[in-house]
Amino acid sequence: MPATSNPNGHFTGHAIAVDVVLLTILGGTLKLLLVKREQAPYRGAWALPGGLVSPEESVDDAALRELQEETNIGNIYLEQLYTFGEPNRDPRGRVITVAYYALVNWQQFQLKARQRVTEASWFPVKRLPPLAFDHRRIVDYALERLRNKINYTTVGFQLLSRQFTLTELQGSYEVILGQRLDKRNFRRKMLQLGILKGTRDFKANGRQRPARLYTFTEPKVIKLQEKGIIVPY
Amino acid sequence: MPATSNPNGHFTGHAIAVDVVLLTILGGTLKLLLVKREQAPYRGAWALPGGLVSPEESVDDAALRELQEETNIGNIYLEQLYTFGEPNRDPRGRVITVAYYALVNWQQFQLKARQRVTEASWFPVKRLPPLAFDHRRIVDYALERLRNKINYTTVGFQLLSRQFTLTELQGSYEVILGQRLDKRNFRRKMLQLGILKGTRDFKANGRQRPARLYTFTEPKVIKLQEKGIIVPY
DNA sequence: TGACAAAGTGTACGGGATACACTATATTTT
């Protein structure tokens, strides 16, 4: 039991953990990064990357550090999701966890993952194995938040490379929302938002007409987030 | 210092606190409930109601309990806001705080608040005194979230009594958004949402024509939250 | 009974969400 009191009785010790819901698109489906637990409890079970917060670091930093340590991925923007504070969510005793989530482009991540410490793997969110602790609940919460958030922010872009085609962008929205979108309406909407800039490059995808590559123009995003982006359909 | 490790070295103790941003409308302005600190640090300063989480209770329960203890207000819905986890936000040592917020109807609260333990008072959010710890930052964050949330949820209703006039409802939206709304558009929008039910009662407000009282029809709200409520203007 | 003050009501305009199908073109195959 971790709970302790210091001499003056004003503080009670709790263990604080962080857990990271990291999502990507791979093969046209949304996938979640899981690591295999090497210690009890739930030894051998799949779990979210994460671990305990050290006394000297911020909670945000702990999330980044754990992700770095367990999956060798770093330098990404983690958004705080929710804090889960039920007394019995960890069989070892009282552990409160602060959950984070992020979307990453799989290709960029793949490179960094070569020399991993922990066994890690991507699972389609529609077919997850049994998860340790209450991690399933955390994942469900993250997915719900994501589907909501894609309607008024630019999270859909985090899944793509720096340059991307409009078809790829539409695909990331479709995977997150779980529904098909109309090509003409989607393109008109995205282009008129003014956050995309066409490049002179094209992407050849086999034996069809190559598609123009676009980039994301950061500066205009802030204003949009105030107004709220509404995606077609 | 509260930080401790247990024998096996796997757990590190942290103090977990909760803080509650409780808002109401009083005299046409948005007000925040603050309590006067009776102990060091920041003794005598105004602070958010809150305190440390006990080992046996959930974080949500702790927020409700602290609010009950310090202000004698209970039985309200607290929404989790954000977890603040910087290492040096409390001069006593490492304290991570989970912030909550809620809107209440002042008249209902007033009754309950008569017999308070701690000195507490409502302050207009535009003229707050210096606050203890990083509570100012927490308040600012709550206000930002609230202004955002009122556009797609029904938080504006929590400020009112069970029966209310459309003018009162509009007033609560105006106070939160900090801008005037058009009466005709506001009424049309609210009525067509289908979440209001007119009663046969009227509220006489002096020497004008009395206004019809409405109630809020809970069941339809869930569907609306999926679609998102857009308030006129 | 007349003044008061807030309650309550309608319409015109513009923009954007929606529905819907064909042409353009680089690549690969024959």
Next chain:
DNA sequence: AAAATATAGTGTATCCCGTACACTTTGTCA
């Protein structure tokens, strides 16, 4: 070199909703 392929890329009509805007109604109180 011509034909087949498969995705890229494009326009229009409709409808709903957000917006702007001002006068009439009515219970109360002097």
